[in-house]
Amino acid sequence: MLNGILEFEKPLLELERKIQELRAFSKEKGIDLIDEIKTLENKAIIMKKEIYSNLSSWEKVQLARHPQRPSTLDYIKLIFDDFLELHGDRLYGDDKSIIGGLANLDGLNVTFLGYQKGRDTKENIVRNFGMPHPEGYRKALRLMKQAEKFSRPIICLIDTPGAYPGIAAEERGQGEAIARNLLEMSLLKVPIIAVIIGEGGSGGALALGIGDKIAMLEHAVYSVSSPEACAAILWKDASKAQQAANVLRMTAQNLKELEVIDDIISEPLGGAHRDYAQIGSMLKAFLRENINCLSEKNIDNLLEERYNKLRRIGAFTQRLEE
Amino acid sequence: MCALGGNKMQWKDLFKVKPKYITVNPDLMKKQEAKQIADKKDVAEGLWFKCEDCGEIIYNRELDRNLKVCFKCGHHFRLSSLERLALLLDQESFWEYDANLQSEDPLEFTDLKKYPDRLTAAQQSTGLLEAVVTGEGKVLGHDVVIGAMDFNFMAGSMGSVVGEKLARAIEQAIEKKLPVIICSCSGGARMQEGMLSLMQMAKTSAALGRLHQAGLLYISVLTDPTTGGVTASFASLGDIIIAESGALVGFTGRRVIEQTIRQKLPQNFQTAEFLLEHGMVDMVVERKDLKATIGKILDLHNGAEGGLAGA
Numbered sequence: 001m002l003n004g005i006l007e008f009e010k011p012l013l014e015l016e017r018k019i020q021e022l023r024a025f026s027k028e029k030g031i032d033l034i035d036e037i038k039t040l041e042n043k044a045i046i047m048k049k050e051i052y053s054n055l056s057s058w059e060k061v062q063l064a065r066h067p068q069r070p071s072t073l074d075y076i077k078l079i080f081d082d083f084l085e086l087h088g089d090r091l092y093g094d095d096k097s098i099i100g101g102l103a104n105l106d107g108l109n110v111t112f113l114g115y116q117k118g119r120d121t122k123e124n125i126v127r128n129f130g131m132p133h134p135e136g137y138r139k140a141l142r143l144m145k146q147a148e149k150f151s152r153p154i155i156c157l158i159d160t161p162g163a164y165p166g167i168a169a170e171e172r173g174q175g176e177a178i179a180r181n182l183l184e185m186s187l188l189k190v191p192i193i194a195v196i197i198g199e200g201g202s203g204g205a206l207a208l209g210i211g212d213k214i215a216m217l218e219h220a221v222y223s224v225s226s227p228e229a230c231a232a233i234l235w236k237d238a239s240k241a242q243q244a245a246n247v248l249r250m251t252a253q254n255l256k257e258l259e260v261i262d263d264i265i266s267e268p269l270g271g272a273h274r275d276y277a278q279i280g281s282m283l284k285a286f287l288r289e290n291i292n293c294l295s296e297k298n299i300d301n302l303l304e305e306r307y308n309k310l311r312r313i314g315a316f317t318q319r320l321e322e
Numbered sequence: 323m324c325a326l327g328g329n330k331m332q333w334k335d336l337f338k339v340k341p342k343y344i345t346v347n348p349d350l351m352k353k354q355e356a357k358q359i360a361d362k363k364d365v366a367e368g369l370w371f372k373c374e375d376c377g378e379i380i381y382n383r384e385l386d387r388n389l390k391v392c393f394k395c396g397h398h399f400r401l402s403s404l405e406r407l408a409l410l411l412d413q414e415s416f417w418e419y420d421a422n423l424q425s426e427d428p429l430e431f432t433d434l435k436k437y438p439d440r441l442t443a444a445q446q447s448t449g450l451l452e453a454v455v456t457g458e459g460k461v462l463g464h465d466v467v468i469g470a471m472d473f474n475f476m477a478g479s480m481g482s483v484v485g486e487k488l489a490r491a492i493e494q495a496i497e498k499k500l501p502v503i504i505c506s507c508s509g510g511a512r513m514q515e516g517m518l519s520l521m522q523m524a525k526t527s528a529a530l531g532r533l534h535q536a537g538l539l540y541i542s543v544l545t546d547p548t549t550g551g552v553t554a555s556f557a558s559l560g561d562i563i564i565a566e567s568g569a570l571v572g573f574t575g576r577r578v579i580e581q582t583i584r585q586k587l588p589q590n591f592q593t594a595e596f597l598l599e600h601g602m603v604d605m606v607v608e609r610k611d612l613k614a615t616i617g618k619i620l621d622l623h624n625g626a627e628g629g630l631a632g633a
Contacts, residue, residue, distance in 0.1 A: 163554075163573065163574075165573075165574035165578050165579050165582045166574075166579060166582060166583055167579065167583065167587065167591070169573070169574070170572050170573060170574065170579070170591070170592060171600050172600070173558070173600070173601075173602050174554070174572075174573040174574070175553030175554040175557070175558045175572070175573035176558040176559075176602060178523075178554035178555075178573070179523075179527060179553075179554050179555050179556070179557070179558040179559050180558070180559070182523060182524050182527035182528070182554075182555055183527040183528070183530055183531045183534070183559055184531070186524070186527060186528035186531045187531045187535070202511075202520065202551075203511070203520065203523060203550070203551050203554040203555075203573070206520055206521075206523060206524060207554075209524075210524055210528075222517060223516065223517060223520075224511050224512075224513060224515075224516050224517055224519050224520040224551075225511075225513060229578075230513055233513065234433035234434065234513060235433055235434060244433075247429065247431050247432060247433065248429070248513075248516045248517075249429045249516050249517065250516065250517070255517055258428065258516075258517065258518060260517045260518065260521055306528075307528055307532070310521065310524050310525045310528045311489065311525060311528070311529075313482075313518060313521040313522075313524075313525060314481075314482030314483075314485055314486050314518055314521070314522065314525070315425070315426040315428035315482050315515070315518060316423050316424060316425055316426060316482045316483045316486055317423075317424055317426055318422050318423060318424075319422040319423075319424050319451060320422070
């Protein structure tokens with residue numbers, strides 16, 4: 001990928017460039033080409049629809065990882081009226097790959113958590129490529145417990161390649177930190193909404209992914225392991241990632257079908273990175289509607305439903321005794 | 323196929339006390355045949371075993387009698403789920419749950435082989451339907467609900483059935499007010515069931531959340547190896563966590579970390595002893611002491627079920 005241009009977008013960008021040229025030519029020479037331009041523009045719209053409604057799993061992976069794709073920090077600006085970041089897990093440190101804090105959504109106070117990747121190398125070093133250490137998950141848990149104490153709904157935005165694979169992470173109990181969040185989130189007495197906005201990579205993503213509503217943006221992906229890792233393990237060849245992406249069933253559409261997620265939030269034509277304002281308002285509308293709906297429920301019922309939802313996931317049969 | 327019938331066979335074998343075979347002197351055998359056998363892999367199959375740690379050649383039956391621990395270096399070989407249950411439970415006390423649950427192929431997953439073919443192969447080689455055996459039994463007279471994972475079944479990976487069987491077992495324990503013991507042994511989530519596998523981490527952890535609320539004890543036993551999604555869910559959530567000597571336990575595999583940070587990892591990285599040093603487990607216990615240790619925990623815990631509120 002060069003300058004954020006994806007391979008499958010090229011014919012479209014080529015057509016858009018032609019339209020531009022035609023316009024310039026028409027203006028320069030004073031020739032009326034309105035009809036021709038109109039025809040091409042219609043063609044471009046059709047092409048756009050065609051491309052973006054038929055993306056392969058691998059193309060979605062690329063789109064989900066697009067460097068211009070709106071991130072947690074962008075959504076904080078787009079969605080909330082007010083936001084105050086809170087730091088640290090009170091045990092070890094502050095993990096900058098997870099942002100947490102208090103936010104106001106149209107007059108309603110919520111606790112907000114989101115994974116943050118970087119847009120360039122410098123940002124990525126600060127954010128550790130959106131890959132948390134245990135202290136990131138423990139900060140998130142501290143803030144979620146605080147939300148429970150003050151009866152604030154919790155919103156989690158997920159965008160991470162996975163938990164950080166390093167010595168320090170293992171020494172401080174990466175597995176325990178993720179496991180603890182899974183257990184505690186299943187019991188928290190406030191509504192939780194989790195949305196996968198880009199890449200949901202493995203247990204590192206699931207650690208903030210338990211909720212009463214779990215949604216994905218239209219072109220987001222969520223998988224048991226990255227396609228690269230899956231290819232390396234099963235095909236013993238990391239270059240088979242495209243094939244792996246396909247068999248892993250990791251798109252929002254696949255996961256709705258498998259009943260792993262509840263909802264899909266539509267993206268602007270061409271992907272979230274093409275129109276920040278529009279995706280911001282779509283996500284905001286989704287959050288508002290669902291928080292209202294979940295807040296009305298009796299908390300015992302809410303917890304029962306949260307549990308049952310997890311209990312139902314899976315595919316198996318009973319073999320009859322021979 | 324009858325899984326339970328299969329259990330009983332291996333069960334009795336393990337409890338056989340009267341040796342019908344000749345006791346061998348390992349030193350003598352070593353002198354006479356070690357070199358010859360070590361070089362020939364096939365010959366060792368079934369009768370002889372070469373310790374993967376120290377290279378000692380061990381007579382297979384002797385190894386079994388020593389609970390599959392090397393006489394010379396103390397290396398703990400992996401146990402199958404049934405061997406693990408036989409190690410921990412009182413004789414003839416086991417009642418298996420959900421023996422007939424088996425995986426589907428929800429993703430129609432094919433890598434180098436088709437998933438159903440891999441399942442069939444694993445079922446045939448292990449005599450099990452899935453990578454965990456669950457049920458209830460007695461440990462030194464204490465009633466418990468127990469689960470034991472089997473690494474021989476697709477690397478003990480957790481798919482829908484493993485998650486479901488464990489969740490059901492935990493729910494049974496809540497209903498019957500029994501403590502839970504889970505012996506983990508797993509490469510992590512099962513890739514071939516994609517996100518359905520990952521969500522079993524959430525399912526089992528949520529079930530343990532309910533066990534916790536019910537005030538019931540959960541003892542997690544980490545055996546070699548316990549990694550990935552299993553480490554990042556039920557294996558790490560024990561009220562008391564025991565690691566078996568020499569077990570490798572971690573979230574990310576050694577190889578992946580080495581590739582990421584581009585340096586060699588220390589020898590003891592992610593060993594049971596490493597975990598103890600970093601405060602991640604309550605104790606490291608040798609296999610020969612495991613049953614007695616669990617028994618002692620249950621003794622010390624006895625009467626505390628349901629806490630003071632229950633009194």
